[in-house]
Amino acid sequence: MHVDRNYENIVIVGYGIAGMTAADTLRSHGYQGRLAIVGGEPHEPYSRPALSKAVLADVGTIEPQYLPASDHGARVFLGNRAVALDLKRSSITLDNGEHIDFDGLVIASGSSAKRFTDHPREFSVRSHDDALRLRTRLHDQPSVVILGGGPLGMEIASAARKIGCAVTLVHRGPPMASHLGPYLGSRCSEAARAQGVELIDGRVAEVCAPDSADGPITVCLESGQEVGGDVIVSTIGDAPEGDWLADSGLLTDGRLKVDTRGRVNEHIVAAGDIAWLPTADGHERQPLWTAAIEQAKTASLALLVGDEAPPLDFQSYFWTEQFGLTIRVSGDFPVHGEPEVVARGQKANPDALLLRWSGDAQSAAAAVGYRIAIPKLRKVATGDFLPS
Known part of the structure; x- marks a missing residue:
């Protein structure tokens, strides 16, 4: 797959997992032009799911669980937020008054907690x-x-x-x-x-x-x-960080809607918590860590090659640790009805369960204390793998 658009200056707004993934994807698919990333926090990208799972329980001084360093070679603006987007000038305004011009834009500005x-x-x-x-x-x-x-x-x-x-x-x-x-x-x-x-x-x-x-x-x-x-x-939900887009003309009823490839228009794409994806019932967000990764891969590739990029198509994955339970799920959640017990007990945890739900309207699997690789859990959900 080749780059068929001659971009010279791509800007990514947001330096969470979606922004970082977009930068890596652009480079891995041949983009060699200038790349700038605007990150509202003063930190390099870190694991956001780890905040409630591990950080709160630690004692003493801690650092974020930083993600592996990337070689995307971008100019990174840490601790600066985008406050405005001027489409006519193809320019982003930062909270320090600086302007950043672009000919391609990835919007991955995430969300903020409701209070x-x-x-x-x-x-x-x-x-x-x-x-x-x-x-x-x-x-x-x-x-x-x-x-x-x-x-x-x-x-x-x-x-x-x-x-x-x-x-x-x-x-x-x-x-x-x-x-x-x-x-x-x-x-x-x-x-x-x-x-x-x-x-x-x-x-x-x-x-x-x-x-x-x-x-x-x-x-x-x-x-x-x-x-x-x-x-x-x-912990009552989040709100997309889209105020900086209010005067851009990109929002519909306050929502940044994208197509099946994450495109807002020909030269602007979006991924992560900010993006409203098309569904059978309209548009909805998928505020999950793994969803942000897959959206960023699809959207940044679509920015480069347009319709040659495949539409977004992935099986969701989610995990939680609480009260001694480790639950990993893949497929169409939430699910209803009693599950099929695919496997019970492991050497490390005799109470472990591997569960599957299947039917006309759902296909899902859950590992409750059960150690299994993510690709295999996804295959359990679709019925393509059952442990012996």
């Missing part, structure tokens, strides 16, 4: 610095109220209990069920309760700041119930 308030005792975890601030506070063993029972909320709850904090988690319905389905969700809930987490089924109406400096923060639920804690951790 209820700006109170200093309401925490969120999106960046490494966020995780450090929260971990420092948790080691004082405060009472913690976690809002949201998805993977991030449950992993933080697990870390907080390991540190010794009293933990209450508020979530509408069973935690993890909307991500994994009722079977695996129930296992996660059981493990959380067994380790002392109080689970409350409810929807948050308001978070109220304390009347005094050391008073509890109060979470008011729609049911009228109130829950108080020394700190609040909001």
